[in-house]
Amino acid sequence: MKGEVKKVVLAYSGGLDTSIILRWLQDQYGCEVVTFTADLGQGEELEPARQKALLMGIKPENIFIDDLREEFVRDFVFPMFRANALYEGVYLLGTSIARPLISKRQIEIANQVGADAVAHGATGKGNDQVRFELGYYALKPDIKVIAPWRLWDLTSRTRLLDFAEKHQIPIAKDKRGEAPYSTDANLLHISYEGKALEDPWVEPFDDMFTRSVSPEQAPDKATYVEIEFEKGDAVAIDGERLSPAALLTRLNALGGANGIGRLDLVENRFVGMKSRGVYETPGGSILIVAHRGIESLTLDRGEAHLKDELMPRYAELIYNGFWFAPERIAIQTMIDQVSENVCGTVRLKLYKGSVSVVGRKSPKSLYRMDYVTFEEDSVYDQRDAQGFIKLNALRMRLAKMARG
Amino acid sequence: MKGEVKKVVLAYSGGLDTSIILRWLQDQYGCEVVTFTADLGQGEELEPARQKALLMGIKPENIFIDDLREEFVRDFVFPMFRANALYEGVYLLGTSIARPLISKRQIEIANQVGADAVAHGATGKGNDQVRFELGYYALKPDIKVIAPWRLWDLTSRTRLLDFAEKHQIPIAKDKRGEAPYSTDANLLHISYEGKALEDPWVEPFDDMFTRSVSPEQAPDKATYVEIEFEKGDAVAIDGERLSPAALLTRLNALGGANGIGRLDLVENRFVGMKSRGVYETPGGSILIVAHRGIESLTLDRGEAHLKDELMPRYAELIYNGFWFAPERIAIQTMIDQVSENVCGTVRLKLYKGSVSVVGRKSPKSLYRMDYVTFEEDSVYDQRDAQGFIKLNALRMRLAKMARG
């Protein structure tokens, strides 16, 4: 294996697992390792990752630490929310949507430093390996991809810790025992999977959650909030204009405080098995309700129904890791065009775990109070309904006559 | 117009509006009127309708009063819930799904009594006229359809009341003034529309709701409930087997007590305008969450995603009144086939307006704890993931190479 790879860009969190990978790459390939650590809003300090990389012999110029929060929300989260994307009816795709950005930045760094390989710390049974690697290949078709979890023999917790000790990789005390579940976090969500959660009949413990109080602990009085939209994206909260990341951060605070955004589901992985995941997406859970609210006023029916019919496909593409696939881009082009008129303000009630639209208004509203009224109006002649119904019924009448 | 119609079956509630229609039909067409009053779980006594019909000169043998609650839930509500149908992402179609049953029964009665016409009391701007009439025409292509609201000149409240007084139709005191909104109710839901609700920026008053307490008034402690499914339908609650209507009634009680099922939305009517509706669907709001929960365990991914992609179309068909259309039946056939394996139990937490799945189990579960584990297993070889990813990536690599 030595000589196979010259320089590899590793998606590096600074944690135990990716530190082991870092050393393993050095060992196995005798290659130069470049670390890339991103702030996607996961809520961890990044500087310790730099120190740890330095300690493990990474050259300073080979350590990349980037704050990608604004890019994440602006170019990934928001475009996805324009589509009202829900995987399998309920999941807001919080992990899925972060992967393509990491891939993209890793490949940019690889191009910049002249690396011939990239590596990630995702395991061999999950979706994330697919998402990372489809991103790598789509952006740099000749890249070498190293997925240590599919290659090495460190297949048990004991072996991993042995390797760490042998190579003097510091092990945090709480990493000695096994975590009761694995997590992934970014500005949109945090996920919990595996171990204690594997039995889908057993309810998650309340102390697992980190981004929201339980509905029971949330305030007894509802919180009202107004979100303003332009071209399908949220741009202001209660009148205050905010950058994408700042806005999502604010929504996370609002949602978390009101017990909003917990989800417990069994989902179908792209690799062919079902798994059980628990998610917290406080801000996103508010945002999707608000977005549907503003669309209800501003989208034409034909636009709205077309979007609804394509949404499951779109969500599946993101879940499966096809963010950079031509068909995801094609659907996005359509969604973005349709979103041009989606603007206005939605008023929401947040209360102990639930989000409800209680008001919406828009300068481009297609709702016209004067046509809905039961009184006469200038546009709608009630007698037109008869012809409308009769021609819609015609084919069914003919079918009944012919078929009995 | 006299002589045009010999005998007409009127969908008759016993209320003021349909009583006026009854008299108007007698006047205009000089025809025999047959009244049909159905118990769909709207929560009103039906015997007064019989008395009122008798008073207005309807022969006893021309008065039909049917309890259709079981048929309604078994043959209309449950098949629709197998599809997870939500119109425009949120609406559970509570009004839409009742109309075809009324149409069907009206036509059955027309066939039985030899009527040549049917009549309904839906207005000329709404969806219900379409739903009723598409049903009539689909089941009896040569039926005459009378929609008084599109025909007569009683186009204001004053004129209606004048007509009632002139014809000695009793007017309940609370009908003198105008209702602040119009409602429609059945075992699945109650709707509120029009008047006070016409401004979509204004939140509905809390005292409007009749089927649920507000989340704020709901118990401070969560209620847990287990729902058992067979072939995609709910069959038992907390171990007690219940008929379809009894089961939905029980869920309504549970939902209503926990502040569940209120919905405020702007929707796109089939007749081309947007309208604002407010709904209470306590039991249905629990049922759809539970149904998705049991499907998550028992449907194959291909089945689940196919259903998700067809759902918006299916919901649109029901919303638009095409229950008896061949393509609705075709999609239903597919959904029913797929539902054959949907069985097991879902555990839910109900709390102050929200419903959450907290557990699910099934004798036909496709979820396998032994394959999800991070340990080795007999079915999944982690090295397979590499080939899987590489072949999925191939077309994107070729596209990047060719297009740059």
Added chain:
Amino acid sequence: MKGEVKKVVLAYSGGLDTSIILRWLQDQYGCEVVTFTADLGQGEELEPARQKALLMGIKPENIFIDDLREEFVRDFVFPMFRANALYEGVYLLGTSIARPLISKRQIEIANQVGADAVAHGATGKGNDQVRFELGYYALKPDIKVIAPWRLWDLTSRTRLLDFAEKHQIPIAKDKRGEAPYSTDANLLHISYEGKALEDPWVEPFDDMFTRSVSPEQAPDKATYVEIEFEKGDAVAIDGERLSPAALLTRLNALGGANGIGRLDLVENRFVGMKSRGVYETPGGSILIVAHRGIESLTLDRGEAHLKDELMPRYAELIYNGFWFAPERIAIQTMIDQVSENVCGTVRLKLYKGSVSVVGRKSPKSLYRMDYVTFEEDSVYDQRDAQGFIKLNALRMRLAKMARG
């Protein structure tokens, strides 16, 4: 009716029917009539229409005669062919695609001359009335629309001729008797409907056709032709660059000479009945085959399949008259984006009624001879197929295990 309309723009062919309409409008409404006659490549002189209009008292400044052939092909036919649109699997939508352009131009003229109404000569049972009027309303919501065929009492051939004679409208000799079928023509196609064609079991007579020789009469030797594409549109034939209309004209000549483009079908009209139509689309029948040929080389699989799945919907929208609907525009946006890379040359064999692709090449080809070969290559590792298959199979294995 007098006074209801001040000035009306009539889609005027100069033929007997629209001349009768012209006079009827003057009579009925006492209004100013503006005539609009378009050259869409139907193959008729337009100047006689001007003379006839003048004779009937239309002011010179109220006579509009436009050559719209280039706009027709560039902005309507070509965008539609980018989608490979076929209604009900076979029909190239030759009539449907011309209607929105006529509507658009009529409304432009109405705006220019300050007309408050438009009128057309389509009958009350067909699709064309819908296509015209949806166009009018979409572009000018407050326009008055006059459809004489749905309004007047000239409901038989005899009455029409009587009206013409009474008003001294000249009647061409061949119009005295009834035509054996009705036709509609433009640069894309000619259609035949009604009368002699109404029995769908009876084959059309060969002498009906006007744009193509019969396959039997076509040359005994195949014609080969090369069509070059850019961004999804044909731009050159056998190396000669041609304008859109010139190119389609050339293809019509090639197709017509080789017996290509005749179609006999029973189709589902938007107004609810089936009808039998016979069409000649010589150039279009070549173009769609060529376009699929160039896409086969240059579209990514995901793009191609997405287009294929949306195509029936797109074709239905055009057939039903929704060219200006927001959802048609949304789908078009997607199709146009995907078409950016569709370029290259297709070689076709034309022979006695059939068109076959026999070669295709492109500077942006995604087909790579070096990867298809059975030999080893650098991109594809055959062992990857095992993992690919095993993970694709996993869910089916689990289903079989659980369901038996």
Added chain:
Amino acid sequence: MKGEVKKVVLAYSGGLDTSIILRWLQDQYGCEVVTFTADLGQGEELEPARQKALLMGIKPENIFIDDLREEFVRDFVFPMFRANALYEGVYLLGTSIARPLISKRQIEIANQVGADAVAHGATGKGNDQVRFELGYYALKPDIKVIAPWRLWDLTSRTRLLDFAEKHQIPIAKDKRGEAPYSTDANLLHISYEGKALEDPWVEPFDDMFTRSVSPEQAPDKATYVEIEFEKGDAVAIDGERLSPAALLTRLNALGGANGIGRLDLVENRFVGMKSRGVYETPGGSILIVAHRGIESLTLDRGEAHLKDELMPRYAELIYNGFWFAPERIAIQTMIDQVSENVCGTVRLKLYKGSVSVVGRKSPKSLYRMDYVTFEEDSVYDQRDAQGFIKLNALRMRLAKMARG
């Protein structure tokens, strides 16, 4: 590897390649080999395969030779044609549809003889390996699958021939040199791929084709044929009732004699690359046109359009090898239900490569001459069209008013 497998069922043609595989399996695994040879209408004698198997030491009871032609057409080809399945708009899936039947029978034999493995001779770059193996796994989740082409080192023609000579496997003279392309044949079609066909700009030589004369060589006079359908399947030709396989055989003769069914295309393989294939499908090319013809008369518009929208997905599933996947079965259930009313007779003209419907009739026809006529009728009131159009236009008018 020895000991890994006890008994393997090999899909065995009797040709050189699968004979080498037979020996290689014996060598590598030291296991018992069971051969399975199917008559799918490929047009080869099967008895030589038996002799060859015996010569290579296969026990008589381990040699399975089955005539599957009727099952093939009845249970695979006909259900697929009910869907009008065309992959990428043109390909009739002749190879794809045969693979699941071979898989199914192989697994039946494996169950019967107690084999723990199956093997096939498909290469590592194609679709067929996927189709075979998805079938195996779907039907017997714990089966071992051996794909020698992905495993062995016989990766060149020379090595293969060396292996054959070394093991005294007889080599037919014409197999010494390399075939100019590879073929696959069954009752539905024959395919040609690879080698001489790899450049998609080069037209195939006419002498390659084996099932059809060239259009140029076909008769100068058209052949007319009538095909009768019941429940969506062809059941008789020119009044003569035929079994499924006999009927397709007859259509092949008719098509082949008239130069019908040749197709040259570039397609997207499931494994991620494009390839060029040339196909002859004489009978199938007639059948699909005839089937659409009878559907045009007997399917309701809603049914027909639903089928059209799902068809690309359905075709993709078959192409990719998912015949036994739950979602293919689900769509099939729907298609079969819709096909219940598809009956009647279609009249076709076959002439020098083209197939045209020239007549169709059905006892369940939804086409009604009496409603299509321009005269008055009892079902259709032309004034209804106005209301129909106006309500269909309403949302577009509102959109124009709001958006300008």
